[in-house]
Amino acid sequence: MLSDIVLFIHFFLVLLVVSGFILFPVGYWVDWRWVRLRWIRLLHIGFMGFVTLEALVGISCPLTIIENQIRGRETSESFVGYWVRQIFYWDLPADFFMVMYLLCLVWTCYVWKKFPPRGSI
Numbered sequence: 832m833l834s835d836i837v838l839f840i841h842f843f844l845v846l847l848v849v850s851g852f853i854l855f856p857v858g859y860w861v862d863w864r865w866v867r868l869r870w871i872r873l874l875h876i877g878f879m880g881f882v883t884l885e886a887l888v889g890i891s892c893p894l895t896i897i898e899n900q901i902r903g904r905e906t907s908e909s910f911v912g913y914w915v916r917q918i919f920y921w922d923l924p925a926d927f928f929m930v931m932y933l934l935c936l937v938w939t940c941y942v943w944k945k946f947p948p949r950g951s952i
Contacts, residue, residue, distance in 0.1 A: 886925070
């Protein structure tokens with residue numbers, strides 16, 4: 832199902848961003864070289880900034896819109912797709928997400944300052 836593929840890509844991107852909140856500081860302390868790569872850190876802060884801007888402006892993620900449009904034409908969902916969706920989408924007010932995204936962006940900026948990337952892009 833195409834909608835499940837979009838859902839898995841979306842879930843994977845969220846997993847990468849969320850794991851960066853923990854892996855960048857830990858990796859800095861244990862001297863993982865990849866956490867200091869500027870392009871990875873720029874990608875991370877870029878994603879976090881994009882998500883925060885979406886929440887502030889009040890628009891949905893393009894991947895969510897695409898998935899919902901595809902699902903409108905489909906009648907079934909895979910077992911794995913169902914559970915990823917249950918984990919991924921929370922039924923909470925938009926204000927909760929806006930505050931959460933802002934806090935995550937602040938944390939991302941703090942980690943950038945405290946554990947700066949090195950080298951060129």
